Amino acid sequence: MKHVLSPLCCLLLFLAGCTTVPHTGRSALHLMDNEELANSAALSFNFLKQETPISTDPTYNAMLSRVGKRIAKVAEPDMPGETDWEFVVFDDDNTINAFAMPGGKIAVYTGLFKVAK
Structure with a gap:
């Protein structure tokens, strides 16, 4: 269970920080x-x-x-x-x-x- 939960948490954290850059339309990771x-x-x-x-x-x-x-x-x-x-x-x-x-x-x-x- 620990081996599944850890990557899942990382994925959720990554997706939560993703935004789209207005001028380029690209996705970017914003942690702040x-x-x-x-x-x-x-x-x-x-x-x-x-x-x-x-x-x-x-x-x-x-x-x-x-x-x-x-x-x-x-x-x-x-x-x-x-x-x-x-x-x-x-x-x-x-x-x-x-x-x-x-x-x-x-x-x-x-x-x-x-x-x-």
Whole structure:
């Protein structure tokens, strides 16, 4: 009985988390709702901001703000609920990276600006 119940519980858990992605029509497994995901991302983003130096370069910050506002404007209609957009430039010339987190948390490292002239 134990051997039958365990896979059955896994299957039910999997099916309960399945939803359809609006734009693609594909099925996806969602173990957290959007609000939980955004809250978790906000905590992680705040931790990163405390641990990583933030750039004060006006050129980089203006560039990210300008591009970020354009992205937010286009993405807003597809984002569930209110999105607390936040754009940060991390001061690390050795890191060539950028990332986005749920809830509108966007970061770019100064190293990316150096190579993407």
